Amino acid sequence: MKSNRTSKMLVGKNGTGLAEQLVSRTLANAANRLVDSLKINSVSEKVQRGHRMVIKQRHGYSEPLAELANIYFHMAGIPIRFWAKTDEWRQWEVKCFNMLNGDRFHARASGANSVCAEKLPGKSLWDHLTEGTLTREMVEAAGHELRRAHQFWSDEFRGPWSHGDAGTNNVLYDQKTGRARLIDFEIVHEHSLPAKSRQADDLLVFLLDLMAVAPNPQWLTLALAFLNAYDNAPVIAELKQELALPKGMAWIWWGVRTSFAHPAKVKRRLQKIGGVIADLEYYRAFVARRAWQRRRASTICRQIRPGIPKTIPATRRSKRAPKAPSPG
Numbered sequence: 001m002k003s004n005r006t007s008k009m010l011v012g013k014n015g016t017g018l019a020e021q022l023v024s025r026t027l028a029n030a031a032n033r034l035v036d037s038l039k040i041n042s043v044s045e046k047v048q049r050g051h052r053m054v055i056k057q058r059h060g061y062s063e064p065l066a067e068l069a070n071i072y073f074h075m076a077g078i079p080i081r082f083w084a085k086t087d088e089w090r091q092w093e094v095k096c097f098n099m100l101n102g103d104r105f106h107a108r109a110s111g112a113n114s115v116c117a118e119k120l121p122g123k124s125l126w127d128h129l130t131e132g133t134l135t136r137e138m139v140e141a142a143g144h145e146l147r148r149a150h151q152f153w154s155d156e157f158r159g160p161w162s163h164g165d166a167g168t169n170n171v172l173y174d175q176k177t178g179r180a181r182l183i184d185f186e187i188v189h190e191h192s193l194p195a196k197s198r199q200a201d202d203l204l205v206f207l208l209d210l211m212a213v214a215p216n217p218q219w220l221t222l223a224l225a226f227l228n229a230y231d232n233a234p235v236i237a238e239l240k241q242e243l244a245l246p247k248g249m250a251w252i253w254w255g256v257r258t259s260f261a262h263p264a265k266v267k268r269r270l271q272k273i274g275g276v277i278a279d280l281e282y283y284r285a286f287v288a289r290r291a292w293q294r295r296r297a298s299t300i301c302r303q304i305r306p307g308i309p310k311t312i313p314a315t316r317r318s319k320r321a322p323k324a325p326s327p328g
Contacts, residue, residue, distance in 0.1 A: 045119065056093070057114040058086050076249035079190040079201070080164050086113050089186060092156070096185040099161075100149055120181050122174035129168050129213050136225045138173045141180035142206065143229025145171070149182055150199045150232070157191060162198035164188045167257075168209040200238040203230065205257065211269040212261035219269065224276055240277045243270045 042062075044055045066084035073081055083089035090109045097107035097117055107117035125142060128134040146166060154161040163170070165187040172181045189198040206226065210219045227236055245267055246254045258266050 048116075052119040054117050054119050055110065055114055056117070057111075058089070059113075062086070072249070073253070076246075076253060078250055078253055079193045079197075080187050081190065082186055083188060090115050092188065093185045096161075097183070099152055100182055120172050120174075120183065121176070122172040122179075122181065124169050125171045125173055125180075126167065126169035126209065128173070129209060132215075134168075134214070134222065136222065137178065138180070139210075139222045139226040140229040141173055141178055142168075142171045143226045143231070145180040145182060146202060146206070147230045147232055150202070150235070156188075157195070157198070160195045160199065162189050162195070163202050164198075165205060166202035167205050171206070196235050196238040197242075199232075199235045200242050203227070203235065203239050204242050207273060208257050208266070209259075211266055211273070212258040220272060220276070223273060227277070227280065236277055236280065240274055243274050245270070 042057045042059065044057070046053055046055060063084050063086060066082040070081045070084060073079075083092055090113075093115045094107045094109055094117075097105075097115075101107075101120060105118040105120060107115060110116035125134060125138055128138060146163075150160055150162065152161040153159070163182060163185070165184065166182065170182060170184045172183060173179075174181070189201065193201075203226075207223055210223050210226070214222055230236065245263065
């Protein structure tokens, strides 16, 4: 009787063991704390030779905390991980920053555990989203930039590049130029993930912010504008397969991704996005089919017999010739 009662106490409402829940919560809290520590506490600004620089620095607890978060990701079946080793993170951070923003800005390793990068102009889309100033032009710029970034080749993946944490907080928008830029590369996708799945996950992370925070009449318009600007049909089709709610331990990180919005609200909006993607696929197929039919019709020629052209009889010429105006 005592053992039976104890076994009931060790089982949660969703059928998972109490010990597993405690471990998962601890690991998820570590992941959440790591995000906060890396993106807030370890970032500072200073001016060097007239340029404003952003200094990202890791501390002594960063590596073990990153390893702990990666254990949670592995146990939950979430195909991302933090760059735990400082040297590997610095190399990836500098490489991605210069690859995407090297047209005007530059980043470099600094000291033993820091990255120094020129400050990019603009404001994060997350700030615009939470302040209610996010516009269609901003999400379209983000879609264009993410499509451009996904076209780069990555030696790390041996295929197309992906971000790993492409939320609105990691997208800056410059209103003067209308340009969006990607920042922060602490998280990376698992290398075993196919390219389309990795890039579809980038789309999903961005859309989750819109679904969780944007008001009801506006979120779908912004999401559709983002997808239309991205305009990569195979990746968008793959995104449709990623719209299911998570299970088990992955729920905790899902809460972090969605700012702990009500699951029912997020589920409804995921279903709506799925319908929108299906409509986009049907529309693209319809347009492609009509274009193919028009091209096919233009290639059909009327058959003629070879030889010398025949002269038109006088009677037929008189009938085809325009009538002369009367003298009156």
